[in-house]
Structures are given as structure tokens and as C-alpha cells.
Amino acid sequence: MPHDVDIAVVxxxxVGAATARALGTHAGDHVLLEQFELGHARGSSHGTSRIFRLNYPDERFVRLAQAADTAWRELEDERGVRVIDRIGALDLGPEATETGRALAACGVQHQTMTATEVMARWPLRLDADESAVFQADGGLTHAAAAHTALVDSAREAGIEVRDRTPVRSLVLGRRSVKLELDRGTLSARAVVVAAGAWASAFLTPVGVELPVVPTRETVVYLDAGEAGAVPPVIDYARLPAQGEGGISRVGQAAYALGAPGVGLKAGLHHSGPVSEPDVDDEPDQAIVEWVSRWARSRYKGVGEMIRAETCLYTNSADETFVLERHGRIVVGSACSGHGFKFAPVVGRTLAALAREAAG
Ligand SMILES: Cc1cc2nc3c(=O)[nH]c(=O)nc-3n(C[C@H](O)[C@H](O)[C@H](O)COP(=O)(O)OP(=O)(O)OC[C@H]3O[C@@H](n4cnc5c(N)ncnc54)[C@H](O)[C@@H]3O)c2cc1C
Structure with missing residues (x-):
């Protein structure tokens, strides 16, 4: 039976956009299928901005971020757009020491700063005994611009992009995979499932168990004043006390970054409840209040909350990514709340696995 396409990305x-772009650099008929409109706000990739950073306490992520840095720069050159404002990234608190160690081990230039040095440079408040690690290649990714650049690049390379096209199920054949759509079917030599928080439910029927759990995280946008231009901050030092203000998960770090055109975007990493992707939950008010207080205490000049929203994390146990091939199916789950920055390298890996799967 002839195949309709070589590789379908669901x-x-x-992640799917980056995979499609990477497929476009090789011959073949490939298609990207999205259930909603491109750029929708129901998954993990929406919102104004994302932190780009080499700052990780784990050398594996530092090296992956270095590769991603190169890949984003290539995309920027190709499309003639700026995707990342390279204004640096700051880690505060005890883990910053580990970040400095990992950066040094990877040969990445960085600066350990005292509280006085930090406060002289940016409108931030640190206690006298706190220090920070600043790394200059980090910055703020324009999320929608990054997504658009990847999709445009994929389209230009001949990839067909179909939005509002949910794939209802997969049927495994000997030489192909059938994708059941609302109108008809599509057969592909290989399928990449980059379905974010929806992936588990989609993969279980074809015998692939994904060791991930989706959570719904609350994000707060605040009036920023000068704070919008401060490098993205990850604050490992100030976390809520257990049960404070009704917060059920205290999270791992508070963070904030500029939200171009809005103000300051802030959140409490890994504080959201386990959730289903199609449940339309509201932002968690306890998190909204704690994060707003944290931002006003850390930054000078941060004002009123503008709005809050939710966004899905798809979490693995150790925050690493699932990039696997199961016969003709390739699985790409790269989130745990920090996957955006790695998308171009993750996309290349998934595209390579898919070409192998397509035979
Ligand atoms: C609040 C928040 C803050 C974050 N901050 C950062 C940060 O600062 N830095 C960073 O690097 N990362 C960050 N992340 C993580 C990053 O955004 C995610 O890792 C990344 O967006 C995951 O992308 P994805 O393509 O896997 O998932 P998604 O964006 O959810 O994409 C999956 C897509 O699959 C589609 N789909 C699902 N099922 C089907 C189907 N059956 N048929 C067709 N289409 C289907 C969905 O509609 C969806 O569009 C953050 C995430 C959140 C939520």
C-alpha cells in the first residue's frame, strides 16, 4: 500500500514545530498536525516569553543548552529575526553555587556576584549574605516569535502544516502507521508524537507507556516598571513555607522574567496540581498571591498584578526528557517546565529517530 506521507508529526x-523544521532539511513528504489553531493557549508553549539559560546545576543540561544556543542563533540568522534577547540570566540562593560549579566544568564564563554588586546593577533586593551567579549568554526567549520562526522555516522547506486537525488515534500496521483523523485517515512510514500533556492518553492504546505526569502551573503577570529589563531570575532561596497561604506544593524555585509588551512574568516552578490537559482550570489564587508578594519583595518598582493564566508542565521524575523510538513511533516529551530552550536540539534528535523509524 502506498504511504500518504513519510513522516507525520503529531x-x-x-517541540513539534522544531521537529518539523529539522525534518525539512532532508528529502521526503512530511506533515505536521495540530489539533487546535497554531499558537493556541491550551498547552505548554504559549505566553509571552521563556527563560533561556545555560545556568543549570547539572552539567548535562549546561551542555544541551550550549548546543541549543548555537541552534537558536542559526534559526535567527536564517529567518532574520531575533528570538532571544541575550540579556543574561541570574541564579539566586544556595543552588547558585552548584550552577557556578557546573558552568565552570563546561568552560562557560560566568560571574559570582555579591548582594551589593547585584543591587548596584539591577533594581533587585538581596539580603546582605546572599550571592548570585550571572551568565551573559542567557536571556529572554520571545515564545511566539520562536514558534513562528520554526513553523515558517518548516513550511519553506516543504513541510505541510495542518492545524485544527486532531489525530484521534494511531493504528499500527506492519509497514506503516495509520492516523485516524476526523475526516479520513493518513498513512505514514513513521509518526513523531510531540503531543505534550496529551501524549500519554494518545500512546497508551498503542502500547507505549510514557513515564510523565501533567501538572497545571499558575503564571502571574505584574506591572514591571524597570524590572522588565532585568535578566531572568531563578530564586532558589525564597520559597513558601509548607502550607503557607494555602499553597499545597511549595515548588522548587521562584522565577521571573520580562514579558515584552506586558510587564513581568513570574511563577513558582513545580507548584501546580496534577491535571488533565482538557480540564479548564483557573489560576491557583494562593500561588498568585504568594508569587505577587515574592516579586514585589525581590524587585524594586514592581506594581499591581495585571493578569494570571495557567500553563501545563509534562513532568518526568528527574526532569530529563523522553526521546524514544518504539518501532515506527517516535516519542518526544521534553518539558518538566524547562524544555522550551532546548527545542531546536530536541527537534533534531526526534527527526533523526523518525528517519530511522521510516526506514
Ligand atoms: C508556565 C510555564 C513556564 C515555562 N517556562 C519555561 C522557561 O522559562 N524556559 C524553558 O525552557 N521552558 C519553560 N517552560 C517549558 C516549555 O514551555 C515546555 O517544555 C514546552 O513548551 C513543551 O512544548 P511541547 O511542544 O512539548 O508541548 P505543547 O506546547 O503542549 O505542544 C503539544 C501540542 O500537541 C497538540 N496535540 C496534542 N494531542 C494532539 C492530537 N491528538 N492531534 C494533534 N495535535 C495534538 C496540542 O494541542 C499541543 O499544541 C515553561 C512551561 C510553562 C507551562
Whole structure:
């Protein structure tokens, strides 16, 4: 039986878009299928901005971020757009020491700064005994611009992009995979499932168990004043006390970054409840209040909350990514709340696995 396409990518978030672009650099008929409109706000890739950073306490992520840095720069050159404002990234608190160690081990230039040095340079408040690690290649990714650049690049390379096209199920054949759509079917030599928080439910029927759990995280946008221009901050030092203000998960770090055109975007990493992707939950008010207080205490000049929203994390146990091939199916789950920055390298890996799967 002839195949309709060589490789189908299911999911048009940042991972699917990056995979489609990477497929476009090789010959073949490939298609990207997204259930909603491109750029929708129901998954993990929406919102104004994302932190780009080499700052990780784990050397594996530092090296992956270095590769991603190169890949984003290539995309920027190709499209003639700026995707990342390279204004640096700051880690505060005890883990910053580990970040400095990992950066040094990877040969990445960085600066350990005292509280006085930090406060002289940016409108931030640190206690006298706190220090920070600043790394200059980090910055703020324009999320929608990054997604658009990847999709445009994929389209230009001949990839067909179909949005509002949910894939209802997969049927495994000996030489192909059938994708059941609302109108008809599509057969492909290989399928990449980059379906974010929807992936588990989609993969279980074809015998692939994904060791991930989706959570719904609350994000707050605040009036920023000068704070919008401060490098993205990850604050490992100040976390809520257990049960404070009704917060059920205290999270791992508070973070904030500029939200171009809005103000300051802030959140409490890994504080959201386990959730289903199609449940339309509201932002968690306890998190909204704690994060707003944290931002006003850390930054000078941060004002009123503008709005809050939710966004899905798809979490693995150790925050690493699932990039696997199961016969003709390739699975790409790269989130745990920090996957955006790695998308171009993750996309290349998934595209390579898919070409192998397509035979
Ligand atoms: C609040 C928040 C803050 C974050 N901050 C950062 C940060 O600062 N830095 C960073 O690097 N990362 C960050 N992340 C993580 C990053 O955004 C995610 O890792 C990334 O967006 C995951 O992309 P994805 O393509 O896997 O998922 P998604 O964007 O959810 O894409 C999956 C897509 O698959 C589609 N789909 C699902 N099922 C089907 C189907 N059956 N048929 C067709 N389409 C389907 C969905 O509609 C969706 O569009 C953050 C995430 C959140 C939520």
C-alpha cells in the first residue's frame, strides 16, 4: 500500500514545530498536525516569553543548552529575526553555587556576584549574605516569535502544516502507521508524537507507556516598571513555607522574567496540581498571591498584578526528557517546565529517530 506521507508529526507546540523544521532539511513528504489553531493557549508553549539559560546545576543540561544556543542563533540568522534577547540570566540562593560549579566544568564564563554588586546593577533586593551567579549568554526567549520562526522555516522547506486537525488515534500496521483523523485517515512510514500533556492518553492504546505526569502551573503577570529589563531570575532561596497561604506544593524555585509588551512574568516552578490537559482550570489564587508578594519583595518598582493564566508542565521524575523510538513511533516529551530552550536540539534528535523509524 502506498504511504500518504513519510513522516507525520503529531503536535504543533514548540517541540513539534522544531521537529518539523529539522525534518525539512532532508528529502521526503512530511506533515505536521495540530489539533487546535497554531499558537493556541491550551498547552505548554504559549505566553509571552521563556527563560533561556545555560545556568543549570547539572552539567548535562549546561551542555544541551550550549548546543541549543548555537541552534537558536542559526534559526535567527536564517529567518532574520531575533528570538532571544541575550540579556543574561541570574541564579539566586544556595543552588547558585552548584550552577557556578557546573558552568565552570563546561568552560562557560560566568560571574559570582555579591548582594551589593547585584543591587548596584539591577533594581533587585538581596539580603546582605546572599550571592548570585550571572551568565551573559542567557536571556529572554520571545515564545511566539520562536514558534513562528520554526513553523515558517518548516513550511519553506516543504513541510505541510495542518492545524485544527486532531489525530484521534494511531493504528499500527506492519509497514506503516495509520492516523485516524476526523475526516479520513493518513498513512505514514513513521509518526513523531510531540503531543505534550496529551501524549500519554494518545500512546497508551498503542502500547507505549510514557513515564510523565501533567501538572497545571499558575503564571502571574505584574506591572514591571524597570524590572522588565532585568535578566531572568531563578530564586532558589525564597520559597513558601509548607502550607503557607494555602499553597499545597511549595515548588522548587521562584522565577521571573520580562514579558515584552506586558510587564513581568513570574511563577513558582513545580507548584501546580496534577491535571488533565482538557480540564479548564483557573489560576491557583494562593500561588498568585504568594508569587505577587515574592516579586514585589525581590524587585524594586514592581506594581499591581495585571493578569494570571495557567500553563501545563509534562513532568518526568528527574526532569530529563523522553526521546524514544518504539518501532515506527517516535516519542518526544521534553518539558518538566524547562524544555522550551532546548527545542531546536530536541527537534533534531526526534527527526533523526523518525528517519530511522521510516526506514
Ligand atoms: C508556565 C510555564 C513556564 C515555562 N517556562 C519555561 C522557561 O522559562 N524556559 C524553558 O525552557 N521552558 C519553560 N517552560 C517549558 C516549555 O514551555 C515546555 O517544555 C514546552 O513548551 C513543551 O512544548 P511541547 O511542544 O512539548 O508541548 P505543547 O506546547 O503542549 O505542544 C503539544 C501540542 O500537541 C497538540 N496535540 C496534542 N494531542 C494532539 C492530537 N491528538 N492531534 C494533534 N495535535 C495534538 C496540542 O494541542 C499541543 O499544541 C515553561 C512551561 C510553562 C507551562
Amino acid at each position: 503536535g504543533g507546540g514548540i
